[in-house]
Ligand SMILES: [Zn+2]
């Protein structure tokens with residue numbers, strides 16, 4: 001058995017492609033980095049050159065600065081790397097610009113999914129299932145209790161709560177990259193046409209999304225309006241601002257949080273959430289297992305998340321699998 | 335079932351007491367009989383389905399899903415019912431969900447042999463939230479911090495009826511409480527108490543603090559250090575009730591047997607003996623009484639070593655005549671003339687203290703060395719017997735050390751040989767009237783004052799009443815009253831309550847006292863001598 005397939009080596013701080021002397025999503029600065037998407041646990045500044053999709057490079061530029069080392073690659077475009085390695089970025093459906101990276105070397109195909117989901121998301125290109133020999137997958141929601149409900153149901157609950165409380169506002173915590181824009185876009189799909197109010201920290205990323213052609217409707221900043229104007233409105237802020245002094249400027253907010261963790265009551269209660277919205281940008285248990293079955297790799301490697309249960313599922317289904325002890329991949333960007 | 339599931343879910347995520355009250359009240363108003371009655375019973379842990387246990391749910395699930403995956407999920411979620419509700423494989427075309435009463439009926443009919451397939455059939459008809467509600471209802475472990483008192487307040491709020499009336503008519507009623515709803519919602523006559531040994535809400539006292547009363551208008555009585563009880567005989571049956579209205583007849587069978595005349599008596603339950611400092615034939619200290627509390631079955635030796643009796647304070651009803659509207663003076667006279675009809679082994683009178691002024695009373699109180707004396711009571715001579723705490727009618731004046739009744743809020747694991755026990759307790763007082771939506775504010779932390787036996791008991795209590803966990807800390811459902819003794823209390827900016835206690839210790843576990851009757855922050859503030 002070729003344990004590490006020789007040419008592809010998982011290390012705790014990233015996945016190394018040996019013949020090309022480069023890394024995927026490295027947690028420390030390297031000469032050449034291949035980046036799946038813009039979340040801070042995958043994309044970091046300080047690399048010599050960074051290969052990623054144009055939106056991911058724009059996001060990284062906005063967040064960390066790229067010092068001119070960004071090399072854009074489009075979905076489906078194949079790049080030749082040193083040592084006879086070919087790399088192709090394929091849509092992952094996680095956030096704007098997110099990609100799986102397909103690596104080919106000596107007749108062997110390896111896919112690194114990065115973070116991914118299978119549900120449709122109006123703000124990004126859907127996941128493209130692709131055959132490979134080794135699937136290197138995430139397992140953020142790798143427990144069978146995680147089954148994300150249809151997003152329409154969660155949006156409907158938010159709108160019902162809003163309508164029932166005309167004197168209050170719904171304050172939804174959502175990660176500034178991806179979740180916030182998806183939440184806004186889903187509200188628009190549900191026919192919600194009122195202006196949506198933003199915490200200041202959300203604005204630049206929303207504008208970046210708009211720059212890539214994602215329509216988010218009318219957005220306004222909380223800082224620009226009075227408390228009374230916010231009654232009956234939807235306000236979106238980063239999760240950290242939910243319990244911050246900042247929220248005191250809002251009219252008796254109903255605290256909501258959009259996250260896959262909201263499936264578990266205890267997690268929602270720990271965050272003092274009154275309206276948990278189970279909306280996730282990661283694959284749930286059914287999507288994870290269905291993806292492995294569909295891609296049907298000879299081996300499945302698990303980068304981060306609740307790998308124990310997914311390993312067990314692979315064992316029960318006679319699939320060869322191993323957990324890579326990757327560090328620094330937080331599961332909070334759900 | 336869907337509405338009940340929504341209610342349950344909303345209660346889980348609602349922190350404020352007022353918010354919870356409103357949710358329950360809205361549900362009670364908008365839900366038909368008998369569903370609302372069953373739901374009310376479920377919320378207050380009043381339902382029991384012996385065939386359904388936590389292990390039943392585990393067995394049911396592991397028939398359908400790999401046991402390792404189940405165990406990993408259970409560890410992550412932390413609650414068997416919730417884990418099962420999320421893991422349950424949903425059928426493609428689920429039949430219509432059952433109503434609450436349909437579910438209750440099905441659950442009551444289940445036996446140990448039929449439970450697995452029948453519970454599965456119910457689960458197949460519900461979505462994830464519905465399954466959670468059903469399993470919580472079935473195992474009787476709601477743990478969402480809804481006390482019986484809160485449920486009654488919500489009932490009163492829902493139908494705009496007086497809480498005292500609700501308390502009075504509630505007793506003796508069983509789920510789904512149809513006569514109770516008929517009375518409150520439809521204006522039917524209240525459920526009859528004529529021939530049923532019902533609990534009547536106690537009259538309670540305010541702390542005296544800085545109030546000055548004139549001894550011309552007030553009478554002083556000892557406040558005994560036992561447990562306040564009500565003994566009720568009606569329709570040929572006698573029941574003994576604790577402060578919170580719990581039926582404790584089984585714990586003290588000799589008392590239930592001792593009253594054979596239709597009457598309602600108010601007094602202090604004490605045990606007789608010279609144990610632990612009590613005088614021969616008099617009342618023993620609270621520690622002696624503690625030996626008898628909380629036991630379901632009483633060994634014969636206990637009855638002999640720690641015989642219980644009631645020191646009478648008041649007479650509420652006798653032979654069909656309700657005396658509660660009379661003045662204290664009139665009731666006292668009737669009580670004194672009633673006493674000879676009772677067994678002197680089991681009943682005596684709480685003596686009136688002769689004192690012409692508060693100063694004289696203070697001196698008498700200071701000299702009192704009897705362990706069984708907790709302080710003195712001041713009762714307005716013309717006061718009728720009214721439920722609850724009314725300003726100006728009754729006062730309590732406790733003896734030093736400083737004592738305050740707090741509610742257990744959080745518990746943390748101890749260190750060293752106590753590391754397996756939840757032995758550090760954070761407790762709080764109300765920041766106002768809990769019936770008006772006040773919240774508990776933590777006022778201190780104590781990790782001594784209790785015996786090893788009490789520690790075991792407290793540890794078990796914490797584990798069984800956890801509503802939330804943060805690392806080594808558990809948040810409890812705020813149902814347990816702890817009497818905390820302390821040397822002094824000071825103003826402090828570092829504490830949310832603005833107060834810091836010096837040398838707080840757990841003086842006593844007050845299982846007999848409901849949480850909403852714990853002390854207010856104001857009581858503690860009044861003790862500040864900075
Ligand atoms: Zn991500």
Ligand SMILES: [Zn+2]
Nearest residue numbers: 041115330333
């Ligand atoms: Zn990630």
